[in-house]
Amino acid sequence: MTDPIITIRGLTNRFGKTVVHQGLDLDVMRGEVLGVVGASGSGKSVLLRTIVGLQHPAEGTIDVLGTDVLTADAAHLRNVQNRWGVMFQDGALFSSLTVRENVAAPMRERLGIDAETRRALADLRIAMVGLPASAGDLSPSDLSGGMRKRAGLARALSLDPEILFLDEPTAGLDPIGASEFDALITALQKALGLTVFLVTHDLDTLHATCDRIAVLAEKKVLVTGTMAEMLRVDQPWVHAYFHGPRAHAAQPPAGGN
């Protein structure tokens, strides 16, 4: 599993005079869980938004599943969009639809599947992310934060994507909920063979789920590597991040993966 599924070269993102990324390079390999970490405001969300086409970069190329997403025509782009799922920070559920309709919405829009099957598949996704069956009929505003995240994940999984983008999936969850979410992502990743691009702040999540970690600092991807390799990096921010008081608490007793 070493062929890159996402290749980013020379990416530059600017907002007015603020340069968020400059000459950023990153490879995401097929079937891996890549954790992206970095200080607040270092541009993790902007990187994710750029890859999925919500933000047009000033320079650079982005290749996803063999398609240059910045220059591809609408038909090619749609084909790639059907093969990835995105979960936003707070779920970003459509508030006028029920949870089931939210999960079924991508199937309805993209593929002509009959209503009965859509409903059954949506219920399956809802069950797979660990939501009770009764949640399907609720509207997003009736859900708790953790349930909204699960529902967001169910919608992201709706088209059986090959790549899953997650923006801080465990932020704001209680520790039990967060570790359940970690286990869920690992289980789904194993079962579906997903590639996961995971933006997170949560060291426990990094330990529990990630095969590789990319550190975003100084406007680029500073280092990538396994958890064990991260612990040996000397760069001050990386050192502080992986050796801080919270880092020690999060170390699993057996060491890295």
Place this chain on the structure above:
Amino acid sequence: MTAGAVAPEPLALQGPVTLASLGDTRAFLESHPDGRALDLSGVTMLDTAGAWLLTSWQAGKGGTLTGANAAQTLLLETVTEALASAVPAPKPRPVHHQAGDTLAETGKAVSQVAVGLGESLGFLGLVMARLGWTILHPTRLRLTALVHHMHQAGLNAVPIVALMGFLIGVVLAFQGASQLQQFGAEVFVVDLIAISILRELGILLTAIIVAGRSASAFTAAIGSMKMREEIDAMRVLGLDPIELLVLPRVLALVLMLPVLGFIANISGLVGGGLMAWAELGISPGMFRTQLLNNTDVSHLLIGLIKAPVFAMIIGVVGCHQGMQVKGDTESLGSRTSRSVVVAIFLVIVVDALFSIFFALWGI
């Protein structure tokens, strides 16, 4: 899973079994009799939708699945587990129309209207109480916010209100002229214009325009704050949303609507005067003399005295609808449109009540 001792030859499923090929796979499964073993060794791709189809086929028709590789087995197990935990949600019961449904709905609607009316009255009372309190403690008034809303709801509405008044004056003069000319009573077009604009139309139409502009703006602004829990944040900080958000808006309208109404009156008279001059040859000097001699100043006062009441209605309805927005975007939209409809409706109702009142008093 191993290919056990299965009597008939196992069916061989080939190629991808995914969401995209769901229809083909289903057709394949349905074209074969029940209870057979299914060989998955030829399956190149399997996703959750495919796994769902296979496991439901297995459960429903009593078949067995063989030849899946490790990853596919894991996926099938995951889906089976999820399906087991998913108690099928009860299907929505088909609703039959029953005798008495309409009656029950009518009753519900009436009681809802009554509850809504009661709540609005409560809110009006709350705003009045805070207003009184603020009058006693003028330093607590948010002056910056007040001036900001006077600018937004008042000053920015001047062009549209002036234009509207001017055109109403033109239309009245034109219509009045063609009728009054038949009796040779052209000069009374001045009275027609002056009384109808000063007493009724100037202020009523201004209020309707302001309701459309500002009631919706108030609802949208306060409603989106409500959605993002800003109102709750204010409450836990010990800040009073009525004092901070509602009073400046309502007060700004109460102060500005009479001014806007006055502007509409003046531009209406100008428009009517110009039209009377062009159409009937009534010179501006004649218009002025006729206006001053025949039209009592009470008409202007009767018009303007309604303005603060209309302003109160518009402001309170707009803010109250905003406060009732729930967590979803749908309710923001419906509340915004409702606030405009309710505000205009109430303005017209109250205008009618004023007319009756003034008629009874004989002014």
